[in-house]
Amino acid sequence: MTKLPQKEFHWVDTPEPHMARRKEILKKHPEVKKLFGINPKMKFHATFLVLVQLTTAFFIHQVFELGLGTWSWALFFVINYVIGGTVAQALFLAIHEITHNLAFRKETHNNILALFTNIPIIAPYAMSFKVYHAMHHWEQGKDGVDVDIPARLEANFFKGFLGKVIWFLHQIVFYAFRPVLVKPIKLDKWQIMNWIVQIIAMGILIPLVGWQGILFLLLSLLMAGGLHPTAGHFISEHYVFEEEQETYSYYGPLNNITFNVGYHNEHHDFPNIPGSRLPELKKMVPEYYDHLHSYHSWSKLIYQFLFRKEITLFSRTKRK
Numbered sequence: 001m002t003k004l005p006q007k008e009f010h011w012v013d014t015p016e017p018h019m020a021r022r023k024e025i026l027k028k029h030p031e032v033k034k035l036f037g038i039n040p041k042m043k044f045h046a047t048f049l050v051l052v053q054l055t056t057a058f059f060i061h062q063v064f065e066l067g068l069g070t071w072s073w074a075l076f077f078v079i080n081y082v083i084g085g086t087v088a089q090a091l092f093l094a095i096h097e098i099t100h101n102l103a104f105r106k107e108t109h110n111n112i113l114a115l116f117t118n119i120p121i122i123a124p125y126a127m128s129f130k131v132y133h134a135m136h137h138w139e140q141g142k143d144g145v146d147v148d149i150p151a152r153l154e155a156n157f158f159k160g161f162l163g164k165v166i167w168f169l170h171q172i173v174f175y176a177f178r179p180v181l182v183k184p185i186k187l188d189k190w191q192i193m194n195w196i197v198q199i200i201a202m203g204i205l206i207p208l209v210g211w212q213g214i215l216f217l218l219l220s221l222l223m224a225g226g227l228h229p230t231a232g233h234f235i236s237e238h239y240v241f242e243e244e245q246e247t248y249s250y251y252g253p254l255n256n257i258t259f260n261v262g263y264h265n266e267h268h269d270f271p272n273i274p275g276s277r278l279p280e281l282k283k284m285v286p287e288y289y290d291h292l293h294s295y296h297s298w299s300k301l302i303y304q305f306l307f308r309k310e311i312t313l314f315s316r317t318k319r320k
Contacts (some may be wrong), residue, residue, distance in 0.1 A: 002021065003309065003310035004309075004310060005159065005160075005309050005310055005312050005317045006032050006310055006311065006312045006314040007312070007314060007320040008314055009149075009155075009314050009316055009317070010243075010246070010315070010316065010317045011083065011245075011318055011319070011320075012062045012141070012315075012317055012318075012320065013254025013319065014319070015319075016139075016140035016141060016246075016319070017178035017247070018140070018195045018247070018248065018265075018268040018269045021269050021288060022269045022288065023268060024287055024288075025269065025288055026243050027286075029284060029285050030268070031284065032284060032285065033179075034279060035270070035273045035277045035280060035281055036143065036270075036272050036273060037104060037272075037274070038101075038102050038104060038163050038275045039070065039097070039102055039103065039167055039274035039275070039277075041100065041276070042094070042097060042103035042274070043103050043104070043113055045055070045094060045259075046094045046103070046113060046116070046117045047097065047116075048093070049087055049090050049094060049117070049120075050116065050119060050120055051085070051263065052087050053083075053084070053087045053091065053217070053220070053256060054086065054119070054120055054205070054209075056083050056087075056204075056226065057081065057120070057209045057213035057216045057217050057298060058208060058209050058213060060076065060079065060209075060212050060213055060216045061210055061212040062180065063075050063076050063079065063212075065309075066074070071252075076172065076212075076216075077219075079216075080216055080219050080220060080223060081153065081223050081227065081228070083109070084216055084217070084219065084223055084224075085220055085224045085227065085228040085230075086224075086228065087120075087220065087221030088120070088121070088220040088221050088223065088224035088228070089224035089225075089228060089230040089231070089257075089258065090257055090258060091117060091120060091121060091258045092121070092224065092269075093233075093258050093261050093275075094115060094117050094259060094263060095114050095117050095118060095121075095126050095129065096259070097126075097129035097259050097274065098106035098110050098113050098114045098126075098131065099114055099126065099129060099133060099273055100117065100271055100272070102274040102275075103274075107207075107232055111130075111190050113195055114126040114127065114130070115193065116197075117125070117246060118194065118197075118198065119197075119198065119201045119205075120217055121187060121217075121221065122193045122198070122214075122217055122218065122221070123176065123198070123200075123228055124177065124191075124193075124194040124197070124198035125192040126194055127188070127191040127193070127194040128179070128185065128194070131158070131185055131188075131191075132147055132148075132179045132183075132185070135147070135183075135269065136148045139246075139252075139272055139316045139320045140246075140313075141246065141266070141316070141320075142317050142318075142319055143318050143319065143320055144182065144183060145183060146181055146318075147178050147179040147182045148238065149175070149238075149318060150178070150256050150295065150315045150316065151178060151181070151315040152255070154174060154178070154313060155312065155313035155314045156169070158313060159312055161306060161309075163308065164305065164306050164312070164313070165306060168226055168231075168235075168302070168305070168306065169222070169226035169227065169316075170222070170225070170226060171225050171226060171231070171234060172221055172222060172224065172225025172226065173225075175234075176226070182318065205296070228297050229301075229302070230254055230257070230258055230298065231255065231298075232250075232254075232262050232297075232299060232301050233250065233258060233262060233264075233298060234303045235261070235298075235301055235305045236248055236250045236295050236301050237261075237264045238264075238316060238317070239311065239315045239316060240307065240315045240316060240317060241301075241311065241315070242293040242306070243263075244291055245292065246273030246317035247264055247265050247268050248264060248265065248292070248293060248294060248295060249262060249263050249265045249266065249289065249294045249295070250262030250263075250295040250296070250298060250301075251263075251265070251294055251295070251296055252293065252297055252298065254295045254298055255279075258276045259276070260275035260276065260279065261274040261275060262295075262298075263275065263282065263292075265283075265289060266278045266281050266282055266289065268293075269281075269288075274310070296320060
C-alpha cells in the first residue's frame with residue numbers, strides 16, 4: 001500500500017533521548033570518560049582547508065585563460081564540485097567541531113580558530129551557528145527553539161518531488177536565513193567580531209581573487225549544501241525514516257572527510273568527545289548503537305528523501 005506524504009511533524013511529549021542514554025552509558029561504562037577532550041590536530045586540519053579553498057579561489061581565473069572556449073566553464077564547474085564543494089562542506093563541519101570547543105581547551109582559542117575557518121565561507125556565520133547549535137543540542141526538537149527543523153511555511157511550500165528537489169539544492173540558504181526568522185538572537189561580542197573579521201577579510205580577498213574567485217567560493221557553498229553527496233548528512237541526522245527514532249548515524253566512508261559527523265547518535269550523546277574518537281565510543285559500547293537504524297550511503301539516502309513520497313520536510317520530530 002502506498003504511504004501518504006507526511007503532512008505534520010512527529011510530535012512527541014517525551015524528552016530528547018540523548019541525555020538519558022548519556023547518563024546510562026556513563027553509569028555502566030565510566031571508561032568512556034577517557035574519550036573526553038580535544039582533537040589537537042583540528043587546528044591543522046582547519047588551517048589546511050582554509051588554505052586549499054583560498055588558494056583554489058586565487059588561481060581559478062587561470063581556467064578561463066587556457067583557451068578552451070565554453071569548455072572553460074565545464075572545467076570551472078568540475079573544480080568547483082570536486083574541490084570547492086568537498087572543502088566547503090569540510091569547512092562547515094570543522095566549524096561545527098570547533099564551536100563545540102574541541103580544538104583547544106580554552107573557549108577563546110576555539111572562537112578565534114572558528115573566525116579564521118569562517119573566512120572562505122564569505123558569510124559571517126560561525127559565532128551565531130555556535131549559539132543556535134547549542135540550542136539544537138540541549139533543546140532538540142523544541143518548537144520555536146530548534147531551528148535545525150524546517151519552518152511550517154517551508155514544509156508546506158516545498159512539497160512533492162519538485163519541491164523537495166528545489167529545497168534540497170538550496171538548503172544551505174534555508175539554514176542561513178531560517179534561524180534569524182524563527183528565533184532571532186541578540187548580537188554578542190563574538191558575533192560582532194565575526195562580522196568585523198569577515199568584512200576585513202573580504203576587503204582583502206575580493207581584489208586578490210577577482211570575480212571568478214568569489215564566484216568559486218559562492219558556488220562551493222551551494223555545491224556543498226545540495227549537489228554534493230556529503231550534503232546527505234543534513235538529511236541523515238534527524239529526518240525520520242524509522243518511527244520512534246529521531247537521530248540517526250551514518251557509518252560510511254565519507255566520514256573520513258567530514259570529521260565523523262556521521263556518528264550522529266554518538267555525537268549527540270557525547271558532544272564533548274571529538275569526532276576523531278567517536279568510532280572508538282561506538283566500539284566501547286556497541287550495545288547502545290548497533291541496534292539503532294543507521295546508514296552506509298548518503299547518496300542513497302538523498303535519493304530516498306527525494307523519491308519517497310511519504311518523506312517530506314515534515315518528517316522531523318518536534319516537542320512543545
